[in-house]
Amino acid sequence: MNAHILVVEDNPDNSKLVSWILEDEGYDVTCVESGERCLALLEKADYDLILMDISLPGISGKEVTRRIRQIPRLQKLPILALTAHAIEAEQQSILSSGVDDLLTKPINDDQLVKVIQRYIGT
Numbered sequence: 607m608n609a610h611i612l613v614v615e616d617n618p619d620n621s622k623l624v625s626w627i628l629e630d631e632g633y634d635v636t637c638v639e640s641g642e643r644c645l646a647l648l649e650k651a652d653y654d655l656i657l658m659d660i661s662l663p664g665i666s667g668k669e670v671t672r673r674i675r676q677i678p679r680l681q682k683l684p685i686l687a688l689t690a691h692a693i694e695a696e697q698q699s700i701l702s703s704g705v706d707d708l709l710t711k712p713i714n715d716d717q718l719v720k721v722i723q724r725y726i727g728t
């Protein structure tokens with residue numbers, strides 16, 4: 607069975623790009639456009655990794671991550687943050703929300719795939 611990645615991203619162009627890259631690598635991909643939808647899906651299904659945009663309408667990616675980490679069965683679920691913030695202090699704040707790693711936009715295909723493979727392999 608393919609690993610299943612949940613992509614939380616409100617920009618449809620970014621979702622499409624990320625899905626295309628990941629499906630090409632053989633992953634199954636589900637996209638949602640908000641943190642609220644992400645939390646709702648996590649109640650019903652299991653995923654192997656989450657790609658989390660930080661800047662979302664409604665609750666932020668940081669807050670979604672904090673809430674996920676409060677759920678015992680999801681404490682070890684790999685979460686990779688995607689952010690356009692290059693500022694060090696903001697990156698520290700994102701990492702302290704409980705994400706495993708942080709990728710900066712624009713998305714680099716090779717970098718994205720390498721980091722995902724580090725957490726779940728192919």
Ligand SMILES: [Mg+2]
Nearest residue numbers: 616659661662
């Ligand atoms: Mg966004």
